[in-house]
Amino acid sequence: MEQLIEFHDDDEAQVVLGIQDCNLRRIREGFDVEAHARGRSLQISGDSAQVNFAVSAVESLVAAHRSEGELNLDEILDGALMSADSVEEEHRPAPKPSKGPIARSPGQQLYLDAMSRSPIVGVLGPAGTGKTYLAVHRGVEYLKQGLVRKMVLCRPAVEAGEKLGFLPGDFQKKVNPYLRPLYDALGELLDYDQIRRYSDREIIEVVPLAYMRGRTLNEAFIILDEAQNTTPAQMKMFLTRMGQESRIVVTADPTQVDLPRGGPSGVHHARRILGNIEGFEWLELDRSDIQRNSLVTKIVRAYESHEGSQKKKPTQPPRGQTR
Known part of the structure; x- marks a missing residue:
């Protein structure tokens, strides 16, 4: 699956993608997708579920930037990554069986x-x-x-x-x-x-x-x-x-x-x-x-x-x- 996101201007692209593309790297690694920025465009490709997670995260970052409030983009991206993990865990095989009560004395x-x-x-x-x-x-x-x-x-x-x-x-x-x-x-x-x-x-x-x-x-x-x-x-x-x-x-x-x-x-x-x-x-x-x-x-x-x-x-x- 492939999705294309268009930023409003160069400033928006720079803020959302982070200093030296730090947010872009986190999106690639965190959602396990291919993500390439060209000018005011961001192309995201990979597994459809992961691409959807990544696009949703970018859209949240864009919305936060446009709101001009005191929102922390790092916290927003952290939350998006954690939410994606939670959804993935619901569809993963059952976790390792417990070896007994947590406290054993x-x-x-x-x-x-x-x-x-x-x-x-x-x-x-x-x-x-x-x-x-x-x-x-x-x-x-x-x-x-x-x-x-x-x-x-x-x-x-x-x-x-x-x-x-x-x-x-x-x-x-x-x-x-x-x-x-x-x-x-x-x-x-x-x-x-x-x-x-x-x-x-x-x-x-x-x-x-x-x-x-x-x-x-x-x-x-x-x-x-x-x-x-x-x-x-x-x-x-x-x-x-x-x-x-x-x-x-x-x-x-x-x-x-x-x-x-x-x-x-x-x-x-x-x-x-x-x-x-x-x-x-x-x-x-x-x-x-x-x-x-x-x-x-x-x-x-x-x-x-x-x-x-x-x-x-x-x-x-x-x-x-x-x-």
């Missing part, structure tokens, strides 16, 4: 309740307690319900034994392994095409923590994963990115700190100085909340027992010295 239910109640939530717990999965699940819910406009997931790029410089590829390829667990969590809730579309439109971003500096995120659901590997300065930088109508979830496993020995963890520092701020809620999960393979619970228990016994052992003075 009392601690996990407290975590979900906290995310509904408080703008900022910090959760600490061992591996397998659902810290990241439940945060991503709640973020996707907020996104689909229109409670936020975007979702941002980030992690500190801290090595656990290997150095970034020794990994192959450019910087993006080097940091991708650190972000892989966040994509895995998204993959449990959205299909590949959805993740790709949301990523192309920057509705969902998965980025290293360093990329957050200097940003203000309004109407966003923001998740900081592996926060035990942040420094106090990084944690302060992250928390102050929060804009209007945004929500933040900070997840951390205090037993898996990969910072240089002796370096203070930003999550412990934040909990100490921000513990009494209204709207910032902290909670802890424990091994009773682990929902991975049952062996994970046994592994965590064994490590906790070993570390506890090591702490109880008296330290021996260096040879030649006395206490």
Whole structure:
């Protein structure tokens, strides 16, 4: 199918298509159509349903421009893209079957309740307690319900034994392994095409923590994963990115700190100085909340027992010295 749209003048074409054709690119990628602008004309071709969605979006942008009001064209285009997704989802095959209740332990239910109640939530717990999965699940819910406009997931790029410089590829390829667990969590809730579309439109971003500096995120659901590997300065930088109508979830496993020995963890520092701020809620999960393979619970228990016994052992003075 092919449709031709004629703009009133060059100014209208430039405003609707965006600076350096930024809106035109979003229309191509978001609706998966061919779109070519020539002077005051815009030609759109492709699947008939997608072309109709794209034409409707362009017409909404034109109407907003002609109204001469204070309408935000970015928000109008966002809404058109989200509406098209909603219609498509109604005709897609049934989503992945649920693996059971979202909360599978009392601690996990407290975590979900906290995310509904408080703008900022910090959760600490061992591996397998659902810290990241439940945060991503709640973020996707907020996104689909229109409670936020975007979702941002980030992690500190801290090595656990290997150095970034020794990994192959450019910087993006080097940091991708650190972000892989966040994509895995998204993959449990959205299909590949959805993740790709949301990523192309920057509705969902998965980025290293360093990329957050200097940003203000309004109407966003923001998740900081592996926060035990942040420094106090990084944690302060992250928390102050929060804009209007945004929500933040900070997840951390205090037993898996990969910072240089002796370096203070930003999550412990934040909990100490921000513990009494209204709207910032902290909670802890424990091994009773682990929902991975049952062996994970046994592994965590064994490590906790070993570390506890090591702490109880008296330290021996260096040879030649006395206490």
